[in-house]
Amino acid sequence: MSRVYVTDSLEPPAQLENDVLHGLAEVVCLKCDTAEQLDEQVRDAAALIVYHESVITPRTIAGLQNCRVIVRGGVGYDNIDVAAATERGIPVCNIPD
Secondary structure: OEEEEEOOOOOOOOHHHHHHHOOOEEEEEOOOOOHHHHHHHOOOOOEEEEOOOOOEOHHHHHHOOOOOEEEEEOOOOOOEOHHHHHHOOOOEEEEOO
């Protein structure tokens, strides 16, 4: 089953994401203390859901092996390197509410 990583810890842990993706993907919530930890843990992601804390750098994006989309849960894309994602053919979108 594909994995969707929520890169910021949520309370309760990704209940909405689990409800929506139930049976389609495994939702994995992360709480990484360093960029290196994030890079290591998301390599096999089919998708990333990024909220406020995590920064998705060119190095993070370069390590993604099968990512099909990066979703920003919130307004704007300041914490995602959209140019690096575009270069890799990974669309970036946001859900502002």
